[in-house]
Amino acid sequence: MGLISLLWGVVALLWMILALIPLLGWGNWFLIPFAAVGAVIGALGILFTHPTKRGRAWTGLLLNAVVVVVGIVRLSIGGGIV
Numbered sequence: 001m002g003l004i005s006l007l008w009g010v011v012a013l014l015w016m017i018l019a020l021i022p023l024l025g026w027g028n029w030f031l032i033p034f035a036a037v038g039a040v041i042g043a044l045g046i047l048f049t050h051p052t053k054r055g056r057a058w059t060g061l062l063l064n065a066v067v068v069v070v071g072i073v074r075l076s077i078g079g080g081i082v
Contacts, residue, residue: 002045032068
């Protein structure tokens with residue numbers, strides 16, 4: 001589950017970079033729920049993985065959380081539309 005969350009976070013990060021381009025900010029409306037699902041997968045990976053093998057799950061969780069925060073900040077700066 002940690003690897004899935006990590007890959008999900010990488011896709012969300014690439015999508016976030018694309019959504020930072022002016023006039024493509026509407027992509028954040030889809031990006032935030034997408035990254036939130038990745039964060040949930042990472043949290044489940046942390047919950048069900050042996051303590052010595054939680055690195056990928058933690059990385060995926062943090063990566064998805066950063067993407068969600070940046071997406072919310074981008075939407076608030078742009079007024080939620082642009």
